[in-house]
Amino acid sequence: MDFIFMLTRQDQTVEDCLEVFEEIRPLGLGHVGFKDVGVDRATLKALNRAIRDSGAVSYMEVVSESPEAALNSARTAAEIGVERLLGGTDVAGVMRLLNGKAGAGGLGYYPFPGKPVGHPTKLGGTPELVEAQCRRFLELGCAGVDLLAYRATEADPLDLVRAARAGLDGRGRLICAGSVDSGQRIRALKEAGCDAFTIGSAAFDGSFSPRKGTLRGRLRDILAAC
Structure with missing residues (x-):
């Protein structure tokens, strides 16, 4: 299962994201991301390039x-x-934009299934809704989904993961994001069928491995857990 480290805290890209990335670069992380808010476009461009x-x-x-x-x-x-x-x-709208955008070839899209609301985002919706949406998103050309499982307000998080896995039917990747803050949750996601997960705030604020004093130390523990 892949670990995607998000250079984010409280659902925003951290202001010193470029410096933080250089600090953790020696770890050789294979998947790194950021949010569309928190820093300006020029910084996002430089960060993506790095x-x-x-x-x-x-x-x-x-x-x-x-x-x-x-x-x-x-x-x-x-x-x-x-x-x-x-x-x-807005899955249909994003897919139309990406399909008509020069240079967008190879950009995989993973929308939110369920009913995400607010910021920081919470997730409403039933397993049945999530499964049906995952099937529909694949029909529209998506590469998979980004499920806010542990932000769920109406269903058990792992029931949503299993529903998404069923809806994707082996044809799309299942990424789980939001409030993944322990090795126990990582193992549970894997057992339920998750392909990758994101962690941002839990690494920065010490929720994951609270006795570790450095970001690098917490990231090593997350890598070990997955």
Whole structure:
């Protein structure tokens, strides 16, 4: 199962993301991402380039709540060369934009299934809804989904993971994001069928491995857990 380290805290890209990335670069992380809010476009572009130059796959997660803002974020992701776009709910609109965007070839899109609301985001919706949406998203050309399992408000998180796995039916990747803050949760996600997970705040604020004093130390523990 892949670990995607998000250079984010409280659902925003950290302001010193470029310095933090240089600090943790020796760890050789294979998957690194950021949010579409918290820093300006120039910083996002430089950060994405640094991630890709390191050999890692780059991710950007959309937290913009309005459809128009989410489409603008998708446009930014394509233009700065992000490899994986996560989040958002206007799936048809984003796919139309990406399919018609020069230079967007190879950009995989992983929207939010369920009913995400607010910022920081919470997730409503039943397992049945999530499974049906995952099937529909694949039909629209998505590469998989970005499930906010541990932000669930109406269902058991692992029931949602299993539902998403069933809906993807082996044809798309299942990424789980939000509040993954322990080795126990990582193992549970893997057993339920998750392909990859993101951690940002839990690494920065010490929720994961609270006795470790450095970010590098916590990231090593996360890598060991997966």
